[in-house]
Amino acid sequence: MAIADSIAFGADGLLPAIVQDAGTGEVLMLAYMNREALERTLETGKSHFWSRSRQTLWRKGETSGNVQTVEEIRLDCDGDTLLLKVDQTGPACHTGARSCFYRGVQGDSLVEAPVGEVLWQECKTAILQRVHDVIADRKHNPKEGSYTCHLFCAGQEEILKKVMEEASEVLIASMEDDNDQVIYEVADLLYHLLVLLVSHEISLSAVFGELEKRRRSAA
16 A cells, blocks of 8 residues: 555554544544554544554554544654544543543642533634635535535525525524533534635634634733
8 A cells, every 4th residue: 555655654564544534633542553554544534553462453442443544644744643533432541531631640649630612612613614614615626415505506696595594593592591502503503604604715723813802802
């Protein structure tokens, strides 16, 4: 396999693979791959590793069911470390923790760390960026049957109409004190607002920059 030929496996035939949540950016675990594990990962789209303790190939989640669907693989500058961005089902750690990095160093002691909480606060906007990127791709690379493409083809008037409709749905759900429906309708509104941004070729970073300015002025 060509890609495996370009990777610098170690003397033991292994290389470290950092596993990261594709949605939040949270580091979930570190494992090792040999050539076969990499090839199986590329073939199946599910992460495979080499167990150094058991000396055998294994697929993540084969016994626990906590599989990892690989969305992207990156190779570092030296060609000897992989980064896997995955959609994690269930916890990544065999202890039941979300991430294997659930302990923090505090002086000379190890303490339970709020793994994912702080990181999630910093990275939760990543899902907005991913949706924004998909919408932008649909605008520039139309796909048959796509609702997003339909909105762009219908034009600005239709997009504005949908934004107003979804905003009204949020208000109705709030007045009815239906929290589940509020969540659903806010998600709809956010999606259509992202379509509006893409229609104007406005990046999310520009909006986040404006919010940051407001945060500073309110401090």
